[in-house]
Amino acid sequence: MRLKKMHPVAIMTSLSILVLVGAFLSIGVGAVWIPPGAIFNYFAGVEAGGDGYIIENFRLPRIIMSLLVGTGLGISGAILQGIIRNPLASPDVIGITKGAGFAAAAVIILFPSLPVIGLPIAAFIGAGLVTIGLYIFAFKRGVQPATLALVGIALGAICQAGIQFLTVKFPLETNAALVWLTGSLWGKDWTDVWLLLPWIVIVVPVTLFLAPKLDVLSLGDDVAEGLGEPVRKARLLLLIIAVILAGASVAVVGTLGFVGLIAPHIARQLVGNKHIYLLPVSALTGTLLLMVADNLGRGLFPPTEVPAGIFTAVIGAPYFLFLLRKMQKS
Amino acid sequence: MKKTLFSFIMLALILVVSACGSSSEDQASEDTQDESSESTEDTRVIEHEMGETEITGQPEKVVALEFSFVDNLASLGVSPVGIADDDDSERIIEPIREKIGDYTSVGTRKQPSLEVISSLQPDLIIADMKRHKDIYDQLSDIAPTIILPSLAADYEGIISSFETVSKAMGMEEKGEEVLADHKAKMEELRAQVPEDEERTVLPAVVADSGYFAHNMESYTGSLLESIGLKNAIQSGDERYNKINLEQVVEFNPDVMFHMVAGDQTVVDEWENNELYQDISAVENGEVHEVDRNMWSRFRGLISSEKILEDAINYLYEE
Amino acid sequence: MQHISEQSSLFKYKWILTFFCGIFVLIASFIASLSIGAYAIPFADVFKLLVSPDDGKAASIIHTIRLPRAIVGMIVGACLAIAGGIMQAITNNPLASPQVFGVNAGASLMVVAGVVLFPGLGSSTLVYFAFLGAAVGGAIVYSLSSTGEGMTPVKLALAGITVHLFLSSLIEGIVLFHETSTEDVLFWLAGGIDGRTWADVRLMIPWSLTGLIGALFLGKGLTILGLGDDVARGLGQRIGWIRASSAILVILLAGISVAVAGPIGFIGLIIPNIVRKLMGSDYRVVLPVSAVFGAALLTISDVLSRFISFPAESPVGIVTALLGAPFFLYLASRGGRAA
Known part of the structure; x- marks a missing residue:
């Protein structure tokens, strides 16, 4: 809203350029620093040796993952804030990520011999189960946005209690689970990219088609119904889409928090409330946020890897306070 | 095909992505060819927790992702x-630090840096x-890798991990020698414990947050039991x-x-x-x-001997 | 609330009955908590050893380990329940509680930061860190949730949980940098009372007593506040004064609990809701009865926590979460209206 002087398309272009610059920096940053020359050589097809291997197997998949996950969580958060009509809604808060986290912790701890691929599947199912819970407890009672949010928070609290129970009961197995529960791009490779890519690529364009529905819904139920919008159906459809995006992202990288909360906020500051712009810009800001967090995690204390989830909180908290001051003034 | 899919998201990034996507496949196939052409002589198959791994020749550059394996290699x-080493070389106990000399830290055991590991261009990786x-x-993909139990292993498990490590290193004979020495040493230590020893022992990490x-x-616990020192806690799932x-108080350990x-x-x-x-x-x-690094984190042959020497020293020679 | 005077005789009878039921449950769970543990002490002996300790092991265990732990548990339970009751009264919002309001997380972040940054500090100094954190956490949630057209349950819950998640991540980050031990993280995120000593009891008593007595005096004002600001003002209540002293009491009560036991959740949410359901919203009655029920619930939870991975200890916060989260769901599915 504040930056209305710039056309949304111009903002999207500049953000895309920023993402590209960020991606380029990310290729160089890490426990092993790669000079720009080697990066150019790699993309020019010149043999780059060990640096080439690192770029190809670790840096690029992580960059693409921040793109996919940032997009998934950013758009998911924007949709949820739209249908719940509250700027504080996000996939973390309404239980989706916690559901995935509980399922993943249960699988890691109770079935340690399950093949690695079982983890994302279980996490995705966990997110799905929370949605079914949301449907049973919130939608059956007239699907008020407030009820939806509250039930989501409560389901999240139940899952959190379950996670705590498991980690305390089985301390030895907890190590692996904790890495997953803080959420990071550590150890992500092309397999993970291919696992997540289809979900994002198929679902994100659909959300753009649904953007006008979100605009209508955010006017309030009465107005939306007056405009001939079947409110309940639209809300359910959008909720499912938000769950798919967040669930798939979290299933692959773990319960990475705050991207889905912060990214849409920054986007709203840039392009306002029109969802056809808000959604793609949320995707871009989400990508940038995650990329910065991951870079800090890799580059700040090498060779120690700090989970990106901690840096999203560290970056997010001050922004959140800034937001608070703004809201108080208005 | 990839390009068209990607253009939905963002035009600019496609070029980078597709460029690397295609080249990554090329490179990967080259890598596997390299490996198969090399494997002419002295190749052995090592069975471990995650399947079988082929190892050729005697690995020279080895990366260890748990302290147990550092001990085994030393x-x-x-x-x-x-x-x-959790980015803290102090965690490597003195007798082993002397033996191994300089090395590169690859970060925490929980989340080791894959980039640093690959930059070392190892021939063998041993992980937990x-x-x-x-x-x-x-x-x-970086190097032949074997996965062995360490964090969740008891003393027996540590011994069998050592045997696998020496096979993987192509040093089976040397390994048998070391193990024979180790067992002799353990016998010697065991002999210092009287037959009628009935005291119970309790090893524990004590911190601000708990016991x-x-x-x-x-x-x-299992190590101390192996020389006849009974643990005070004989129950519990964990x-x-x-x-x-x-x-x-209820367990009332004697030591x-x-x-x-x-x-x-x-x-x-x-x-x-x-x-x-x-x-x-x-x-x-x-x-x-006692030293936490030696007594709890290391879980290897040398540290096992040192722990028992410590224990016997405290129990019988004061 | 007119019905206070109308139904007064019946009402008095009911509240005395409920109060004594609560006391009875509290005593039963208190004895159970002294009796059950790694070293089993029969119920029959507990009372005897409590009044006339001998030199035996059982007497020592009761007097030096289980008794201080049980007393800390009761005080923490009572403090959290009263804090929750006061918050629900001033916000007129059944979801308000130290945990949902970010007060618990704020206090424990400050305590963790204090422990890490100034390792030499004693627990009596850390209490002030807890108060500061409680105040900051509560203030952030309050200002986030009371923008626009007032504080609705959903706004409060969203703001509270978001702040709670933020602060918890920061705690996790601090602990991760400081010491990689996972048990520490779990402890600081769940809260427990095992291993508490008489020193902790002594530390708690002045603060919690101040809080409890203050809450009793505040009861009338809070009840009238429930009728709406205008009515309250008409009845001669100084609204600003009531709100300010409520805030201070909440910070004292929740802060001291967190300083000693960590962020134990859900007690402050569940208990006042149940008590109000049983006896209406006269806070002169609701607050003391909540204190008794809160103490009882935490003591029962503490006994249950000993069975999770017997004979090892588990944080009591896990039990209160397992009990409290479904209740939260029940409140939520009613749209956050009072139960």
Whole structure:
């Protein structure tokens, strides 16, 4: 809203350029620093040796993952804030990520011999189960946005209690689970990219088609119904889409928090409330946020890897306070 | 095809992505060709927790992602090039640090840096079952990788891991020698424990946040049991248990080995309590502070010998 | 609330009955908590050893380990329940509670930061860190949730949980940098009372007593506040004064609990809701009865926590979460209206 002087398309272009610059920096940053020359050589097809291997197997998949996950969580958060009509809604808060986290912790701890691929599947199912819970407890009672949010928070609290129970009961197995529960791009490779890519690529364009529905819904139920919008159906459809995006992202990288909360906020500051712009810009800001967090995690204390989830909180908290001051003034 | 899909998201990034996507496949196939052409002589198949791994020749650059494997390599006279040492070389116990010399830290054991590992261009990576199972594929792509139990292993498990490591290193004979020496040494240590020893022992990590007891199935517990020192905790599903003073009193160990973490611990508070003073170990002056890195983190042959030497020293030669 | 005077005789009878039921449950769970543990002490002996301790082990265990732990548990339970009751009264919002309001997380972040940054500090100094954190956490949630057209349950819950998640991540980050031990993280995120000593009891008593007595005096004002600001003002209540002293009491009560036991959740949410359901919204009655029920619930939870991975200890916060989260769901599915 504040930056209305710039056309949304111009903002999207500049953000895309920023993402590209960020991606380029990310290729160089890490426990092993790669000079720009080697990066150019790699993309020019010149043999780059060990640096080439690192770029190809670790840096690029992580960059693409921040793109996919940032997009998934950013758009998911924007949709949820739209249908719940509250700027504080996000996939973390309404239980989706916690559901995935509980399922993943249960699988890691109770079935340690399950093949690695079982983890994302279980996490995705966990997110799905929370949605079914949301449907049973919130939608059956007239699907008020407030009820939806509250039930989501409560389901999240139940899952959190379950996670705590498991980690305390089985301390030895907890190590692996904790890495997953803080959420990071550590150890992500092309397999993970291919696992997540289809979900994002198929679902994100659909959300753009649904953007006008979100605009209508955010006017309030009465107005939306007056405009001939079947409110309940639209809300359910959008909720499912938000769950798919967040669930798939979290299933692959773990319960990475705050991207889905912060990214849409920054986007709203840039392009306002029109969802056809808000959604793609949320995707871009989400990508940038995650990329910065991951870079800090890799580059700040090498060779120690700090989970990106901690840096999203560290970056997010001050922004959140800034937001608070703004809201108080208005 | 990839390009068209991607253009939905963002035009600019496609070029980068598709460029690397295609080149990554090329490179990968080259890599596998390299490996198969090399494997002409002296190739062996090592069975481990995640399947089988082919190893050719004698690995020269080895990366160890748990301290156990550092110990194993040091026992074989090999210095690892990279170690996941939690970025703190102090965690590597003195006798082993002397043996292995310089190495590169590859970060924490929980999340070792794959980039640093690959930059070391190792011939063999040894990783832990509990911690590194999920990155087995990535590690295998860098170098032949074997996954063995360490974090969740007892003393027997540590011995069998050592045997696998020496096979993987192509040093089976040397390994057998080392193991024979180790077993002789263990026998010698065992002989110093009287047959009629009936005292119970309790090794525990003591920290500000609690008292974490190691039971008879834990590495330290099972090691002490192997020379006839019975653990005070013979029950419980978990090997490491947070217990309070009441439970220590109930288990009433005759000897306690405290691996101290931090300046202040719960035991400082307990010392003011009569109950603590009445515990057999405290009454008899058999509470011993020991090095946590050696007693709990290392879990290897050399450290096992050192632990028992420590223990026997405290118990019989004061 | 007119019905206070109308139904007064019946009402008095009911509240005395409920109060004594609560006391009875509290005593039963208190004895259970002294009796059950790694070293089993029969119920019959507990009372005897409590009044006339001998030199035996059982007497020592009761007097030096279980008794201080049980007393800390009761005080923490009572403090949290009263804090929750006061918050629900001033916000007129059944979801308000120290946990949902970010007060618990704020206090424990400050305590963790204090422990890490100034390792030499004693627990009596850390209490002030807890108060500061409680105040900051509560203030952030309050200002986030009371923008626009007032504080609705959903706004409060969203703001509270978001702040709670933020602060918890920061705690996790601090602990991760400081010491890689996972048990520490779990402890600081769940909260427990095992291993508490008489020193902790002594530390708690002045603060919690101040809080409890203050709450009793505040009861009338809070009840009238429930009728709406205008009515309250008409009845001669100084609204600003009531709100300010409520805030201070909440910070004292929740802060001291967190300083000693960590962020134990859901007690402050569940108990006042149940008590109000049983006896209406006269806070002169609701607050003391909540204190008794809160103490009882935490003591019962503490006994249950000993069975999770017997003989090892588990944080009591896990039990209160397992009990409290479904209740939260029940409140939520009613749209956050009072139960």
